[in-house]
Amino acid sequence: xxxxxxxxxxxxxxxxxxxxxxxxxxxxxxxxxxxxxxxxxxxxxxxxxxxxxxxxxxxxxxxxxxxxxxxxxxxxxxxxxxxxxxxxxxxxxxxxxxxxxxxxxxxxxxxxxxxxxxxxxxxxxxxxxxxxxxxxxxxxxxxxxxxxxxxxxxxxxxxxxxxxxxxxxxxxxxxxxxxxxxxxxxxxxxxxxxxxxxxxxxxxxxxxxxxxxxxxxxxxxxxxxxxxxxxxxxxxxxxxxxxxxxxxxxxxxxxxxxxxxxxxxxxxxxx
Amino acid sequence: xxxxxxxxxxxxxxxxxxxxxxxxxxxxxxxxxxxxxxxxxxxxxxxxxxxxxxxxxxxxxxxxxxxxxxxxxxxxxxxxxxxxxxxxxxxxxxxxxxxxxxxxxxxxxxxxxxxxxxxxxxxxxxxxxxxxxxxxxxxxxxxxxxxxxxxxxxxxxxxxxxxxxxxxxxxxxxxxxxxxxxxxxxxxxxxxxxxxxxxxxxxxxxxxxxxxxxxxxxxxxxxxxxxxxxxxxxxxxxxxxxxxxxxxxxxxxxxxxxxxxxxxxxxxxxx
Amino acid sequence: xxxxxxxxxxxxxxxxxxxxxxxxxxxxxxxxxxxxxxxxxxxxxxxxxxxxxxxxxxxxxxxxxxxxxxxxxxxxxxxxxxxxxxxxxxxxxxxxxxxxxxxxxxxxxxxxxxxxxxxxxxxxxxxxxxxxxxxxxxxxxxxxxxxxxxxxxxxxxxxxxxxxxxxxxxxxxxxxxxxxxxxxxxxxxxxxxxxxxxxxxxxxxxxxxxxxxxxxxxxxxxxxxxxxxxxxxxxxxxxxxxxxxxxxxxxxxxxxxxxxxxxxxxxxxxxxxxx
Numbered sequence: 007x008x009x010x011x012x013x014x015x016x017x018x019x020x021x022x023x024x025x026x027x028x029x030x031x032x033x034x035x036x037x038x039x040x041x042x043x044x045x046x047x048x049x050x051x052x053x054x055x056x057x058x059x060x061x062x063x064x065x066x067x068x069x070x071x072x073x074x075x076x077x078x079x080x081x082x083x084x085x086x087x088x089x090x091x092x093x094x095x096x097x098x099x100x101x102x103x104x105x106x107x108x109x110x111x112x113x114x115x116x117x118x119x120x121x122x123x124x125x126x127x128x129x130x131x132x133x134x135x136x137x138x139x140x141x142x143x144x145x146x147x148x149x150x151x152x153x154x155x156x157x158x159x160x161x162x163x164x165x166x167x168x169x170x171x172x173x174x175x176x177x178x179x180x181x182x183x184x185x186x187x188x189x190x191x192x193x194x195x196x197x198x199x200x201x202x203x204x205x206x207x208x209x210x211x212x213x214x215x216x217x218x219x220x221x222x223x224x225x226x227x228x229x230x231x232x233x234x235x236x237x238x239x240x241x242x243x244x245x246x247x248x249x250x251x252x253x254x255x256x257x258x259x260x261x262x263x264x265x266x267x268x269x270x271x272x273x274x275x276x277x
Numbered sequence: 278x279x280x281x282x283x284x285x286x287x288x289x290x291x292x293x294x295x296x297x298x299x300x301x302x303x304x305x306x307x308x309x310x311x312x313x314x315x316x317x318x319x320x321x322x323x324x325x326x327x328x329x330x331x332x333x334x335x336x337x338x339x340x341x342x343x344x345x346x347x348x349x350x351x352x353x354x355x356x357x358x359x360x361x362x363x364x365x366x367x368x369x370x371x372x373x374x375x376x377x378x379x380x381x382x383x384x385x386x387x388x389x390x391x392x393x394x395x396x397x398x399x400x401x402x403x404x405x406x407x408x409x410x411x412x413x414x415x416x417x418x419x420x421x422x423x424x425x426x427x428x429x430x431x432x433x434x435x436x437x438x439x440x441x442x443x444x445x446x447x448x449x450x451x452x453x454x455x456x457x458x459x460x461x462x463x464x465x466x467x468x469x470x471x472x473x474x475x476x477x478x479x480x481x482x483x484x485x486x487x488x489x490x491x492x493x494x495x496x497x498x499x500x501x502x503x504x505x506x507x508x509x510x511x512x513x514x515x516x517x518x519x520x521x522x523x524x525x526x527x528x529x530x531x532x533x534x535x536x537x538x539x540x541x542x543x544x545x546x547x548x
Numbered sequence: 549x550x551x552x553x554x555x556x557x558x559x560x561x562x563x564x565x566x567x568x569x570x571x572x573x574x575x576x577x578x579x580x581x582x583x584x585x586x587x588x589x590x591x592x593x594x595x596x597x598x599x600x601x602x603x604x605x606x607x608x609x610x611x612x613x614x615x616x617x618x619x620x621x622x623x624x625x626x627x628x629x630x631x632x633x634x635x636x637x638x639x640x641x642x643x644x645x646x647x648x649x650x651x652x653x654x655x656x657x658x659x660x661x662x663x664x665x666x667x668x669x670x671x672x673x674x675x676x677x678x679x680x681x682x683x684x685x686x687x688x689x690x691x692x693x694x695x696x697x698x699x700x701x702x703x704x705x706x707x708x709x710x711x712x713x714x715x716x717x718x719x720x721x722x723x724x725x726x727x728x729x730x731x732x733x734x735x736x737x738x739x740x741x742x743x744x745x746x747x748x749x750x751x752x753x754x755x756x757x758x759x760x761x762x763x764x765x766x767x768x769x770x771x772x773x774x775x776x777x778x779x780x781x782x783x784x785x786x787x788x789x790x791x792x793x794x795x796x797x798x799x800x801x802x803x804x805x806x807x808x809x810x811x812x813x814x815x816x817x818x819x820x821x822x823x
Contacts, residue, residue, distance in 0.1 A: 040366065041366065041367060044363035044366045044367045045363075047360070047363045047423075048360075048363055048364065048367060048424055048427055049424075051360065051422050051423050051424075051504065052420070052422050052423065052424040053420050053421075053422065056419060056420030057419050057424060060418045060419050063417060063418045063419075064418045067414070067417060067418065087320070088320060091317040091320055091321075094313075094317065095318070130530060130533070130534055130537075131530050133533070134493060134529050134533035134534070135493075135526060135529065135530070136494065136496060136497045138409065138500065139497060139507075139510065139526070142500075142510075142514050143338065143514060143522075146331065146334055146514060146515075146517070147328075147332070147338070148323075148327070148328050149324055149327035149328065149331060151324070152320060152321050181633060181635050182637050182638065182639045184599055185633055185637035185638070185639075185703075185706075186639070186650060186653065187599060187626075188597055188599060188626060188629075188716075189626065189630070189650060189651050189652075189653045189654050190622075190623040190624065190625075190626035190627040190653065190654025190655075191623070191650070191661075192653075192658060194658045195653045195658055195661055195662075198661070199639060199642070199646075199650050199653065199661070200639055203639050203640075203641040204639070204641065206641070207641075222405070222406075222407050225407055225410070226407045226409040226410060229409060229501070230500065255406070255410075258405070258410070259406070262405045262406075263401070263405060266405075279685070279688065282687065282688060283675075283684060283685065283687060286645065286671060286672075286674075286675040286687055287672070287675050287676075288668075289668030289671040289672040289675075290668070290671070291645060291649075291664075291666070291671045291674075291675075291687075292664065293643075293646065294643060294688055
């Protein structure tokens with residue numbers, strides 16, 4: 007923070023130097039013009055007639071959603087159970103695959119730089135592609151059903167769990183590793199005695215966290231045919247049965263909130 | 278118990294302490310887990326003929342990655358990408374801007390109870406529903422196109438950012454706030470001088486992270502008609518044009534990698 | 549039993565940590581390695597069990613040449629040289645017993661160690677060692693629940709369970725208070741005598757080195773500048789090792805402090821010194 011003096015010899019205090027100030031203004035200008043440009047592109051692709059109608063459409067939607075058709079709820083238990091299974095089994099499968107990948111991707115446990123890059127590619131590809139896209143692909147390959155959903159969730163989870171876990175592995179204390187190495191332990195024994203105990207709490211926390219996210223993700227997989235409550239949602243929307251849609255929404259809302267609560271409790275217990 | 282274990286150890290009998298002390302509870306949990314797995318796995322029904330038929334498609338898809346086709350649907354891909362990117366940028370800017378007041382309102386230590394409950398409500402609704410579900414509603418209200426997508430992503434961004442921001446504010450260093458207040462500063466001045474400097478670096482980091490998430494999500498909300506690259510991808514997959522799908526997926530992975538790389542730079546630069 | 553010939557270590561950064569070290573250690577000798585920080589003490593003992601790969605020279609443990617061993621052979625050789633660390637290097641989340649038993653990792657297979665099914669004789673010996681270092685009651689405690697001195701005792705028990713012929717000890721007292729430091733040094737000294745072990749002890753504290761070692765080697769800038777009996781260590785030699793300082797004065801002060809400590813636990817001390 008420079009302090010300079012003016013002609014009268016009084017100190018002037020400014021937060022930044024003027025050069026940095028100019029750069030700051032320029033950055034803001036560039037950012038705002040970029041934003042406006044993007045906004046223009048969107049507005050060009052929008053039918054504003056529909057948008058003017060949005061308020062009426064919205065209130066119309068709500069009036070058709072209410073009151074919810076409660077009798078529909080009993081047909082949702084089975085799909086909800088499927089959704090939970092997709093999330094849980096998918097998470098289990100995902101963390102089972104993510105576990106070795108993370109060890110291969112962490113700088114301090116990877117056997118070879120080439121293996122490490124390969125593991126990182128797996129993690130990045132899995133992270134970049136949404137589970138819904140995986141589900142679309144898998145449905146064309148495996149056919150519609152719960153299995154496609156489980157595998158889609160698992161494939162997406164590899165990247166998430168793998169990334170957080172390998173970061174945790176890279177942050178372990180190196181001295182216990184050195185000590186176990188000095189006893190003449192094999193590579194696998196060093197992993198199981200020096201590395202594993204140090205990353206186990208992080209691993210459990212990450213897995214439960216991902217399970218909670220997966221519950222939310224698996225509610226929509228049915229839209230592309232991969233099982234779960236999304237199938238019902240899709241059917242209800244296609245038949246414009248909005249009073250059924252509202253029941254489904256409520257159901258999803260409660261389930262996701264419950265899973266978030268469970269996951270937060272478990273994570274607090276671990277840490 | 279300890280003395281008993283000592284005596285056993287003296288005679289060479291030693292087993293690891295079980296994770297759960299109570300043997301009955303331990304077995305109950307094991308049986309529960311096995312029972313759940315059996316029940317959950319039994320819901321998976323696989324049509325093996327369908328899988329066998331799909332396998333060749335799966336192989337085609339994998340083969341497509343070796344020769345992705347960027348050319349034949351170039352126009353659709355470029356348009357979709359441009360839409361995705363503009364949606365990402367505008368929604369992040371708008372979402373973060375709106376998340377700041379919501380986040381302030383949802384911090385228990387600086388806002389009155391009614392405001393707190395309202396803001397927490399907004400956050401919960403926004404976080405509970407998967408982006409695709411929100412997109413369905415906004416598409417009904419605003420018509421097909423990127424505007425609905427942008428509003429969806431902005432809404433999701435509010436929930437994500439506001440929650441983390443509120444948590445940050447709730448555990449910020451209260452002494453600094455009091456020090457500024459003691460000078461007789463107004464509420465806005467307190468925010469500007471005591472709260473903002475403490476939460477700003479993390480806010481920028483989180484915005485970059487959210488930008489990344491929004492891009493990935495923009496690739497799927499197109500499935501329900503909310504614009505972006507998702508629509509192009511969806512079409513290519515349902516037409517079995519796997520070489521085009523592969524090209525799109527590679528582009529998505531590339532952009533996510535690029536943004537991850539640059540966001541780590543931005544974060545280093547701002548901290 | 550341990551012979552180093554022309555051992556050199558140059559780190560990839562270009563720093564020469566060890567330069568042409570010749571050293572030989574007979575059976576049962578306790579040798580203290582002193583020198584300023586960065587003199588290469590840590591590097592030297594890590595070169596012996598190859599936690600750090602030496603860049604040149606040869607190291608013989610009895611008849612085995614260590615520097616050329618394949619990784620499988622190296623594991624076998626490491627069983628004979630146990631290491632004790634400065635920050636104890638215990639695995640915090642494992643229990644005391646698990647930490648001690650990890651000393652047997654070089655002898656048991658992966659699944660046995662993973663399932664913690666150690667042979668009976670190993671468990672008996674592990675418990676005996678725990679009792680010997682005074683921690684038999686703590687076998688199910690987690691390592692991070694112990695105090696610094698207790699942790700170092702667990703570290704010692706783990707090292708001894710390896711059934712080594714050589715102890716490599718890296719700054720065993722650096723994180724401990726003066727009284728605990730003495731107790732730990734005395735314990736190491738006693739155990740070496742009981743089992744006829746040779747030991748290389750890196751140590752900062754010259755007075756501890758003088759009191760507990762049979763032989764002192766001074767290292768400076770990666771080279772040996774002194775090698776002799778503790779009695780031969782005088783102000784002039786300390787100056788060549790550490791650089792100019794008013795040694796006489798400090799020694800006097802330290803000795804005063806020593807005698808103050810020595811008065812209270814006198815019987816134990818007699819045991820330690822009575823070899």
